[in-house]
Amino acid sequence: MAKTKASKRGKKACPNCGALNAARQKVCTKCQKPFPVKATASSNGSGKQKKTTRKARRNVMALSDAKRRFKTASVMFSKIDAGLVLVQRAGSLDEAYQVLQTIERIRGKE
Numbered sequence: 001m002a003k004t005k006a007s008k009r010g011k012k013a014c015p016n017c018g019a020l021n022a023a024r025q026k027v028c029t030k031c032q033k034p035f036p037v038k039a040t041a042s043s044n045g046s047g048k049q050k051k052t053t054r055k056a057r058r059n060v061m062a063l064s065d066a067k068r069r070f071k072t073a074s075v076m077f078s079k080i081d082a083g084l085v086l087v088q089r090a091g092s093l094d095e096a097y098q099v100l101q102t103i104e105r106i107r108g109k110e
Helices: 054-090 093-109
Strands: 011-013 020-022
Touching: 054 093
Parallel strands: none
Antiparallel strands: 011 020
């Protein structure tokens, strides 16, 4: 392994030949040998995760809020759908209302 030159800002020296390369270079421009990859928090097995950004947390909160709204809306639509089925089976809105009153009377007796 050759001696490495003093590196400058934004440059890194190749551990194989010592040539200076751009800091983000993945392969040496002189000897074409790949640079060693530094271990990251997710790949080194330490179990540490990257800190979530404020924007990511805001997106997660918006998504959970949208899920809650969707669930509320779907419950509401299912109740409306059940009401429409009741009206269709009863034949008219007045008859459906009478069915509901009868159900309430029966529940009150229990």
